[in-house]
Amino acid sequence: MFKKILCPVDFSQYTQDVINCAADLAKKYGGELHVMHVVPNMTYFTPYESFLTPENLVAIERNIEDEVESNFTKLLKNESVPTKSIIKTGAPFVEIIDYAKSESIDLIVMGTHGHSGIEHILIGNVAEKVVRKSPCPVMTIRPKGKTFKMP
Secondary structure, eight states: OOOEEEEEOOOOTTHHHHHHHHHHHHHHHTOEEEEEEEEOOGGGGGGGGGGOOHHHHHHHHHHHHHHHHHHHHHHHTTOOSOEEEEEEESOHHHHHHHHHHHTTOSEEEEESOOOOTHHHHHHOOHHHHHHHHOSSOEEEEOOTTOOOOOO
16 A cells, blocks of 8 residues: 655654654555655755855755664664655755655654744744655654644
8 A cells, every 4th residue: 555655854853753654554554655855955054155155055965864864774774675865955845745746655654843943943843844745745753742732
């Protein structure tokens, strides 16, 4: 049923729980787990343009990619299902939706609580946007200990 499962991650404190859930589903259905991290465009940091020369931007992007790869290795070290790690740059919800379409993803599994504060303002609620625009079912995972509060 779910042969390709996409699990977008932001490396917040709840990431491992979300990956574990997605991996369990992949194992249950004999599927493949695609773990994705989206690095926001550097355009979010335009106030610092004078410090970000093209050479500096390339160095920053390489450092970020190396760190993401290292985090993937740590998070996926115990997984017994086939996995694929993906790093994209752009608006997170756009990249998640585009990848789901291009790879014929059957299910997206993602957390409901990730980054907050200024990152939330800049990026918006990624899970909400993915749920509204996804070409496939989306399972959202609320972290343990987080409860719903009426607005």
